[in-house]
Amino acid sequence: MVAQLVRLKLTLLVNTFRRSVWQTVGLVVASLYALGLVTTIVVAAVATGAYDPAAAGLVLTLGGALAVLGWWLIPVFLFGVDATLDPHRFVTFAIPRRTLLTGLALAACISVPGIATVLAALGSSLAWWRAPAVLPIALLSAALGVATCVVGSRAVTTALAPLLESRRYREVLAIVALAAVVLVGPAISSVMQALGVAEKEVDGSSVTVTVGGGEGLVRAAEQLAGIVAWTPFGAAWSLPATLYDGDRAAFAGRLAVALASLALLWLVWDRALARSLVTPAGGGRGSEARGLGWFGRFPATPLGAVAARCTTYWLRDPRYSGSLAIVPLLPIVLYVSGGASGVPIVLIVGPVVAWVLGFAVSNDVAYDYTAFALHVSTSTDGRTDRWGRALPVLLFGVPLVVLLVALSVVLTGRPDMLPALLGLSLGTLPLSLGVASAISSRFLYPVPKPGESPLKQPQGAAVATMVAQLLALLITAGLSVPAVGLTIWSVATGNIALGWAVLLVGPAVGIATLLVGIRIGARTYDRRAPELLQQVLSFP
Amino acid sequence: MARTGLVPGTDDRVGGHRYVGAMTAQAGPPPSGTRTSEPQGAPAAPPPDLGAALSLRGLWKRFGEKIAVKGMSLDVPAGSFYGLVGPNGAGKTTTLSMATGLLRPDFGTVHVRGTDLWQRPDEAKRGLGVLPDGVRLFDRLTGTQLITYAGLLRGMDRDTVASRTADLLRAFDLTKDANTYVVDYSAGMTKKIALASALIHAPGTLVLDEPFEAVDPVSAANIREILADYVASGGTVVVSSHVMDLVQRMCDHVAIIAEGQVLAAGTIDEVRGEQSLEDRFVDLVGGRSTGEGLGWLRSSSASS
Numbered sequence: 001m002v003a004q005l006v007r008l009k010l011t012l013l014v015n016t017f018r019r020s021v022w023q024t025v026g027l028v029v030a031s032l033y034a035l036g037l038v039t040t041i042v043v044a045a046v047a048t049g050a051y052d053p054a055a056a057g058l059v060l061t062l063g064g065a066l067a068v069l070g071w072w073l074i075p076v077f078l079f080g081v082d083a084t085l086d087p088h089r090f091v092t093f094a095i096p097r098r099t100l101l102t103g104l105a106l107a108a109c110i111s112v113p114g115i116a117t118v119l120a121a122l123g124s125s126l127a128w129w130r131a132p133a134v135l136p137i138a139l140l141s142a143a144l145g146v147a148t149c150v151v152g153s154r155a156v157t158t159a160l161a162p163l164l165e166s167r168r169y170r171e172v173l174a175i176v177a178l179a180a181v182v183l184v185g186p187a188i189s190s191v192m193q194a195l196g197v198a199e200k201e202v203d204g205s206s207v208t209v210t211v212g213g214g215e216g217l218v219r220a221a222e223q224l225a226g227i228v229a230w231t232p233f234g235a236a237w238s239l240p241a242t243l244y245d246g247d248r249a250a251f252a253g254r255l256a257v258a259l260a261s262l263a264l265l266w267l268v269w270d271r272a273l274a275r276s277l278v279t280p281a282g283g284g285r286g287s288e289a290r291g292l293g294w295f296g297r298f299p300a301t302p303l304g305a306v307a308a309r310c311t312t313y314w315l316r317d318p319r320y321s322g323s324l325a326i327v328p329l330l331p332i333v334l335y336v337s338g339g340a341s342g343v344p345i346v347l348i349v350g351p352v353v354a355w356v357l358g359f360a361v362s363n364d365v366a367y368d369y370t371a372f373a374l375h376v377s378t379s380t381d382g383r384t385d386r387w388g389r390a391l392p393v394l395l396f397g398v399p400l401v402v403l404l405v406a407l408s409v410v411l412t413g414r415p416d417m418l419p420a421l422l423g424l425s426l427g428t429l430p431l432s433l434g435v436a437s438a439i440s441s442r443f444l445y446p447v448p449k450p451g452e453s454p455l456k457q458p459q460g461a462a463v464a465t466m467v468a469q470l471l472a473l474l475i476t477a478g479l480s481v482p483a484v485g486l487t488i489w490s491v492a493t494g495n496i497a498l499g500w501a502v503l504l505v506g507p508a509v510g511i512a513t514l515l516v517g518i519r520i521g522a523r524t525y526d527r528r529a530p531e532l533l534q535q536v537l538s539f540p
Numbered sequence: 541m542a543r544t545g546l547v548p549g550t551d552d553r554v555g556g557h558r559y560v561g562a563m564t565a566q567a568g569p570p571p572s573g574t575r576t577s578e579p580q581g582a583p584a585a586p587p588p589d590l591g592a593a594l595s596l597r598g599l600w601k602r603f604g605e606k607i608a609v610k611g612m613s614l615d616v617p618a619g620s621f622y623g624l625v626g627p628n629g630a631g632k633t634t635t636l637s638m639a640t641g642l643l644r645p646d647f648g649t650v651h652v653r654g655t656d657l658w659q660r661p662d663e664a665k666r667g668l669g670v671l672p673d674g675v676r677l678f679d680r681l682t683g684t685q686l687i688t689y690a691g692l693l694r695g696m697d698r699d700t701v702a703s704r705t706a707d708l709l710r711a712f713d714l715t716k717d718a719n720t721y722v723v724d725y726s727a728g729m730t731k732k733i734a735l736a737s738a739l740i741h742a743p744g745t746l747v748l749d750e751p752f753e754a755v756d757p758v759s760a761a762n763i764r765e766i767l768a769d770y771v772a773s774g775g776t777v778v779v780s781s782h783v784m785d786l787v788q789r790m791c792d793h794v795a796i797i798a799e800g801q802v803l804a805a806g807t808i809d810e811v812r813g814e815q816s817l818e819d820r821f822v823d824l825v826g827g828r829s830t831g832e833g834l835g836w837l838r839s840s841s842a843s844s
Binding site: 289290291292293295300301302304305306308309312313316317368369370371373374375376377378379380381450451530531533534537 | 640641642643644661662665666668670672674675676677678679680681682684685688689690692693694695697698701719721723737738
C-alpha cells in the first residue's frame with residue numbers, strides 16, 4: 001500500500017509533463033533551478049567542510065532550520081499548492097491509518113521541492129568527509145531532518161485544515177503572507193545595519209559596513225545556531241557538528257529533542273488526519289452584507305454597475321485588497337531602505353503606487369475568470385467595461401496618491417518637491433491605467449483564480465506573463481519620459497518652476513493616454529469579447 | 541408559488557412552427573477555406589427560420605484536433621419548451637455557447653427571432669437570457685447584488701431592478717440568503733441565483749445549460765414551475781440535460797444530439813414514437829452494454 005501511494009505520486013508528477021507545453025516548460029525550469037540550487041549547496045558544503053568543519057556545521061544547522069521553517073510555513077500560506085494526495089480523497093478506501101500516514105509521508109518527498117530537499121540534505125552531509133566517524137551520523141541526521149520537514153509540514157497543514165478551509169481565515173492569512181513577503185527585505189537590511197553599526201562602535205575604527213557586518217554576522221550566527229540546535233527546527237541538523245565538537249551531553253540532548261519532536265509531529269498528524277477523515281470538507285456559515293453596497297452609491301447605469309462591482313472586488317477580494325493592504329507598508333519599506341544611504345528614496349512612493357494601482361487592471365478579465373461570461377451574455381460594450389474598471393481606481397487612487405506624496409514630502413522635509421511629485425504621480429495614475437486598459441483586452445495570462453491565494457503563481461504563466469507585462473512596462477516607460485525627464489531636470493537644477501511644469505505636463509499626458517488607451521481597449525474588446533471569454537475558460 | 545411578474549418580451553405565437561426531419565444533421569466534409577454560412581460541399585440547409593426563437597444553421601466548431609459540432613442546424617419554435625439531450629461530450633454546451641454569443645462558430649449562423657446573433661450581437665442578446673454551464677459567478681457579491689448587477693448591465697432602471705430582484709429572490713426561495721455572499725452559497729443555490737440573474741430582463745428566450753444539476757428536488761420543482769409559467773405566457777425555453785425522464789415530462793420539443801450532430805428533432809411525441817424517450821435515445825445513440833459479466837456483483841454470490 002505504501003509503495004502504491006508512492007507510485008501514485010510518481011505517476012502524478014510524470015503526468016504533469018503531459019498536460020501542456022507551458023506546464024512542462026515550468027516544471028523543467030523549476031527542476032533545473034532546483035538542481036542548480038542543490039548542486040551549489042552540496043559543493044559549498046563539501047568545500048567549507050574541507051577547511052573549516054566548524055563553519056560548515058554552523059551553516060548546515062542554520063540552513064537546515066530554515067528549510068524546516070519553510071516546509072512548515074509555506075504550505076500554510078500557499079494553501080492548496082499540493083493537494084494531489086489530499087487525504088480526503090482516500091476516505092472511501094479502507095486504508096489503515098498507519099499505512100496511509102507512512103505512504104503520504106514518503107509520497108510527499110516526491111515533488112520538485114521534496115526531491116531537492118532530500119538531495120541537498122544527503123549531499124551536504126558529505127561536508128563531513130574529512131571526519132569518517134561523523135559521516136554516518138551526518139547521513140542519519142540528514143534523514144531525520146528531512147523527516148522533520150515532511151512530517152512537520154503535513155502535521156501543520158492537516159492540523160490547521162479546519163481553519164484553512166474557512167474562506168475568511170484563508171483570505172486574512174494570504175494578506176498577512178503578502179505583507180510578510182514585502183517586509184522581509186527591509187527587515188533583513190535593517191538587521192544587517194544594526195549589526196554593522198554595533199560592530200563599528202565596538203571596533204572604534206572606520207571599517208566599512210560590509211566587513212563589520214560580516215564579523216558581527218558570524219558572531220550572531222553562532223549564538224543563533226546555539227539556540228536553534230535545541231529547537232525542533234535545528235536539532236536534527238546540528239547532530240554531526242555536536243558530535244564533531246565532542247560534546248557528548250549536548251549530542252544526547254539534541255538527539256532527544258530531534259526524536260521527540262518528530263514523534264510529536266507524527267502524533268499530531270495522526271490525530272489531525274483521523275479527525276479530518278471523519279469531517280467532510282466544507283460547511284460553516286458564510287458572511288453577509290446588507291443591501292446594495294456600492295451598487296446603491298454608483299449611478300444605476302451599466303457603467304456605474306461595472307464600477308460598483310469593481311470597487312466591491314477591490315475591497316473584498318484578497319487578490320485585489322492584498323495589493324491595497326501593501327500600500328501603507330510601502331512608505332515604511334522605502335523609508336527604511338533609504339535611511340542608510342541618506343538618499344530620500346521614500347519620495348518615489350507616490351509615483352510608484354500610482355503606477356502599481358494603474359497597472360493592477362492590466363489583467364482584469366483574467367481576474368474575473370469565467371464570471372466574465374456575464375459581461376459577454378449581457379453584451380456589455382467595451383467602453384462600459386473599460387471605464388467601469390478604470391473609474392474606481394481613479395476614484396480612490398487620486399486621493400491615496402496625493403496623501404502619499406504629501407506624507408513623503410513631509411518625511412523628507414522637501415516641500416520644494418511637492419509640485420513635481422504631485423504632477424508625476426497624478427500623471428502616472430491615468431497613464432498606467434490607460435496602457436493597462438488597452439493591453440488587457442489583447443493579452444490575458446493566467447492569474448490566481450477567485451478564492452485562491454494571491455501568492456500562488458499558476459503554472460505556465462511565467463513566459464506569457466512576462467511578455468505582456470514587459471510590453472506594458474515599455475509603453476508606460478516611453479510615455480512617462482516627458483514628466484520624468486522634467487522632474488529630474490527640476491531636481492538637478494533646483495528649478496522649482498520646472499516642478500510646476502511637471503504638474504501641468506504629467507496629468508496632461510496621463511489623461512490623454514487614458515482616453516486613447518481606453519478607446520483602443522474598448523475597440524479591441526468589442527471585437528474580441530467572446531474570444532476573451534474562451535481564453536479564460538481555457539486556463540488550466 | 542409566487543408569480544415572478546416576468547412577462548416575456550414580444551412573442552405571441554405559442555407553439556408556432558413544428559416540423560421534423562428537416563433539421564437533422566447536415567454532415568459534410570470538415571470546414572475549410574473562408575468563412576461562409578455552410579462548409580463547402582455540404583448539402584445546403586434550408587434558410588434560417590426568421591420567426592423561430594432560435595434558428596441555427598450549419599454550425600461548425602473545431603477545438604484543435606477535435607470537431608465538437610459538425611454542421612448543426614436546429615429550429616426552436618417560438619413559445620416552445622425545448623429539450624436538448626445527448627450523451628456527455630455530444631456538443632451540447634458548445635452548441636448552446638455558440639447559440640448565445642459566448643463562443644464564435646467557425647461556420648454557420650444563429651438567428652434569434654430573425655436577428656443574426658453574430659452580426660448584430662447587441663440586439664440579439666437583448667432577447668436572450670443565458671445560464672451557461674461551467675462558468676463561475678461574480679461570487680464576491682451578495683445574492684441581491686449579483687441580480688442587481690445583471691439587471692443594471694442590461695440597462696434597466698434602478699426601481700425596476702429592485703422590484704424584480706425582490707420578486708426573483710422570493711420565487712427562487714433565496715430571500716433569507718439575499719445578503720449572503722454568493723461564494724458561500726451551495727451548488728444548488730448558486731444555480732438558482734444564476735438562473736435569477738438570467739431572468740431579470742424578462743427575455744423572450746431562455747437558454748439554460750444543465751439548469752437542474754446539483755439542484756435539490758424541491759428547488760427543481762420550483763424552477764420547473766417558474767419555467768412552465770414562463771412558457772405558458774409566451775416565452776421560449778431551451779434546456780440541455782441528460783436526464784431523459786425530466787425532459788420527457790417538462791418539454792414539448794426535443795432534439796437528440798450526439799457527436800456534434802442532430803440525430804432527431806421535433807415534438808416529444810414525434811421523436812419518441814411508441815417508445816419512451818430514454819429508449820429512443822439509447823436506440824439512436826447506441827453503445828449500450830448489457831451489464832453481463834458482473835455476475836459476482838449479485839449479493840447471492842457474495843460469498844465467493
